[in-house]
Amino acid sequence: MRGVDRRPFLFAPYPVSVNAYDNRLLRRGGAVPTLIADSQREEENMKNPLESLWGTVITGLVLTVILYYLAKSLVGG
Amino acid sequence: MDMLPGIYRWIHIMAGIMWVGLLYYFNFVQVAAMKSAQADGTAAGISKHVAPRALFYFRWAALVTWLAGAALLGSNFVAAFTFQSGFQKIGIGAWLGTIMLLNVWGIIWRNQKKILGIVPATDEEKNKARRVAFIASRTNTALSIPMLFFMVAQTHIPM
Numbered sequence: 001m002r003g004v005d006r007r008p009f010l011f012a013p014y015p016v017s018v019n020a021y022d023n024r025l026l027r028r029g030g031a032v033p034t035l036i037a038d039s040q041r042e043e044e045n046m047k048n049p050l051e052s053l054w055g056t057v058i059t060g061l062v063l064t065v066i067l068y069y070l071a072k073s074l075v076g077g
Numbered sequence: 078m079d080m081l082p083g084i085y086r087w088i089h090i091m092a093g094i095m096w097v098g099l100l101y102y103f104n105f106v107q108v109a110a111m112k113s114a115q116a117d118g119t120a121a122g123i124s125k126h127v128a129p130r131a132l133f134y135f136r137w138a139a140l141v142t143w144l145a146g147a148a149l150l151g152s153n154f155v156a157a158f159t160f161q162s163g164f165q166k167i168g169i170g171a172w173l174g175t176i177m178l179l180n181v182w183g184i185i186w187r188n189q190k191k192i193l194g195i196v197p198a199t200d201e202e203k204n205k206a207r208r209v210a211f212i213a214s215r216t217n218t219a220l221s222i223p224m225l226f227f228m229v230a231q232t233h234i235p236m
Contacts, residue, residue: 075165
C-alpha cells in the first residue's frame with residue numbers, strides 16, 4: 001500500500017495516491033493550504049525564549065507572577 | 078533534637094547555594110565562555126577540566142538540597158506537596174524544586190554523560206544531547222526564579 005493514503009472521508013472518500021491528493025489540493029487553491037502555509041511560516045519565525053538569557057529570566061519572572069496569583073487564590077487572599 | 082530543624086535548614090541553604098550557584102554559572106558564564114573558547118581553540122580545557130567537576134558538585138548538591146528540604150518539612154511533607162492550608166506557598170516551591178531535581182538527574186546528567194564521553198555516543202547523538210541538556214538547563218534557570226520566590230514567600234511575603 002506504499003504511496004496510498006487513507007485520508008478521512010471529508011478529504012478523500014477512497015484510497016488515493018499521495019501525489020494525486022496533493023495535486024488536487026493545490027489545484028483547488030482554497031483557504032486550507034493558505035492557512036497551513038501561514039502557520040508554517042509563523043512557526044519558523046517564532047523563537048524559543050530559553051535560547052537567550054534575557055528570555056530565560058523574563059520567562060522566570062512571568063512564571064513567578066502567574067504562580068503568585070495561583071498561590072494567592074489557593075491561600076484565599 | 079531541637080537543633081535538628083535548624084541543622085536541616087543550614088544544610089538545605091548551603092547545598093541550595095551550591096546547586097543554584099552552579100546552575101547560574103553554567104547558564105550565565107560557561108555557555109558564553111564556551112563560544113569564545115571555541116573561537117580561539119581553548120574550549121577543550123573547559124569541557125575536560127572544568128565542566129566535569131562543576132557537574133559533579135551540581136548534581137549531588139541538587140540531591141542534598143532536596144533531601145535536606147524534605148527533612149526540614151518533616152511531618153508536613155505531604156501537607157506541602159498537597160497544598161494544604163498554610164502550606165500552599167512552600168508547596169509550590171517544593172514542587173518546583175522537585176521538578177528541577179528530576180530535570181538534573183533525569184535529563185541534564187543523562188545527556189551530559191553522552192557529551193562528556195562517559196557513555197558511548199555518535200556525533201549525531203552528542204549534538205542532540207547538547208541541545209536537550211541546554212534547553213533543560215535553561216528550563217531549570219527559569220524555574221529557579223519562582224522556586225526561590227516561593228521558598229522566601231512561605232514566611233516573608235504575605236498573601
